[in-house]
Amino acid sequence: MKKHNFYAGPSILSQYTIKNTADAIINFADTGLSILEVSHRGKEFVAVMDEAQQLVKELLNVPDGYHVLFLGGGASMQFCMVPYNLLRTRAAYLETGTWAVNAIKEARLFGDVVVPASSKDTNFSYYPKGYTVPDDVDYFHITTNNTIYGTELREDPDVNVPLVADMSSDIFSRPVDVSKYDIIYAGAQKNLAPAGVTLVIVKEDALGKVDRAIPTMLDYRTHIKKGSMFNTPPVLPIYSALMTLRYYKEQGGVAELEKHDIAKAAVLYKAIDESKMFEGTVTDPASRSIMNVCFVMTPEFKELEKEFVDFCGTRGIVGIKGHRSVGGFRASLYNALPMESVEALVQAMNDFEKAH
Numbered sequence: 064m065k066k067h068n069f070y071a072g073p074s075i076l077s078q079y080t081i082k083n084t085a086d087a088i089i090n091f092a093d094t095g096l097s098i099l100e101v102s103h104r105g106k107e108f109v110a111v112m113d114e115a116q117q118l119v120k121e122l123l124n125v126p127d128g129y130h131v132l133f134l135g136g137g138a139s140m141q142f143c144m145v146p147y148n149l150l151r152t153r154a155a156y157l158e159t160g161t162w163a164v165n166a167i168k169e170a171r172l173f174g175d176v177v178v179p180a181s182s183k184d185t186n187f188s189y190y191p192k193g194y195t196v197p198d199d200v201d202y203f204h205i206t207t208n209n210t211i212y213g214t215e216l217r218e219d220p221d222v223n224v225p226l227v228a229d230m231s232s233d234i235f236s237r238p239v240d241v242s243k244y245d246i247i248y249a250g251a252q253k254n255l256a257p258a259g260v261t262l263v264i265v266k267e268d269a270l271g272k273v274d275r276a277i278p279t280m281l282d283y284r285t286h287i288k289k290g291s292m293f294n295t296p297p298v299l300p301i302y303s304a305l306m307t308l309r310y311y312k313e314q315g316g317v318a319e320l321e322k323h324d325i326a327k328a329a330v331l332y333k334a335i336d337e338s339k340m341f342e343g344t345v346t347d348p349a350s351r352s353i354m355n356v357c358f359v360m361t362p363e364f365k366e367l368e369k370e371f372v373d374f375c376g377t378r379g380i381v382g383i384k385g386h387r388s389v390g391g392f393r394a395s396l397y398n399a400l401p402m403e404s405v406e407a408l409v410q411a412m413n414d415f416e417k418a419h
């Protein structure tokens with residue numbers, strides 16, 4: 064049976080990515096060897112790294128003065144690397160979900176953190192607007208898509224201080240004005256590659272302004288100097304990332320991907336809004352994520368939630384159980400998910416509602 068993969072992360076990758084990664088595990092770039100058993104300093108892998116960096120620059124229109132890095136440690140490592148490298152006295156963080164909370168916790172190890180706005184009061188059910196960021200902070204950190212709660216900011220905010228963004232779960236789902244940011248980072252396992260690599264786009268001018276000593280591996284300048292090859296990089300996830308990037312380019316780039324993503328989300332939100340059995344957890348339509356759609360059953364049907372997950376399973380629909388901090392369901396509609404899978408989910412919702 065065909066599977067419809069709605070997992071939140073690690074999550075669906077294009078068949079192009081999966082097949083080519085599998086091929087490279089057997090025979091990498093016609094070397095007669097697996098990509099798993101050759102030097103990352105050989106010309107074949109250096110070409111992979113170069114093309115992957117180049118394609119990120121091309122797809123996101125990265126201006127001069129920025130570097131593209133592929134680092135280990137996950138997005139969670141960036142929660143400490145960002146303040147280590149940028150925080151002198153004070154930083155501002157938007158508190159929009161669990162990942163933002165985790166980022167704030169790390170930043171507090173390095174200085175003061177101010178929180179200009181938080182949606183914690185309603186279990187992060189909306190994306191705050193209309194806040195003021197103090198002028199005296201070293202940077203302002205946002206989480207553009209709150210993977211667990213299904214809220215998203217689909218624009219690049221205008222602020223008077225350097226901007227830093229965790230784009231782990233919505234990178235490559237829209238054109239981004241990179242020039243507005245000092246650092247953008249994204250764990251790969253949501254919209255790019257298998258777990259194990261984190262994409263970082265960093266502005267060179269933003270670095271070198273803190274007085275503290277930075278451990279070599281946590282200093283962005285180390286990785287910039289060595290072209291993201293200071294130590295052995297996560298070779299296989301980077302290869303997969305390259306395949307996804309080629310696939311994205313072939314699809315027409317991020318503006319085309321965005322159209323497709325918006326269309327998918329619209330179909331699912333419409334079904335939720337028209338249903339008497341399901342309701343969305345993000346009430347403000349402007350805050351709704353097009354990557355992670357969170358919904359629950361209305362109080363009247365609440366006890367059927369588990370049964371619906373099982374019902375979906377019989378139709379090959381997997382990964383829709385909501386995060387434990389929200390409950391209900393979460394359907395992740397990352398770039399590689401086809402419209403056909405959204406339609407299968409909507410069909411299942413309609414059929415289940417009719418049957419009860």
Ligand SMILES: *Cc1c(COP(=O)(O)O)cnc(C)c1O
Nearest residue numbers: 137138139162210229231232250
């Ligand atoms: C998944 C996720 C993370 C954590 O990523 P790791 O690579 O597991 O550290 C951080 N931020 C956001 C927005 C995420 O979705």
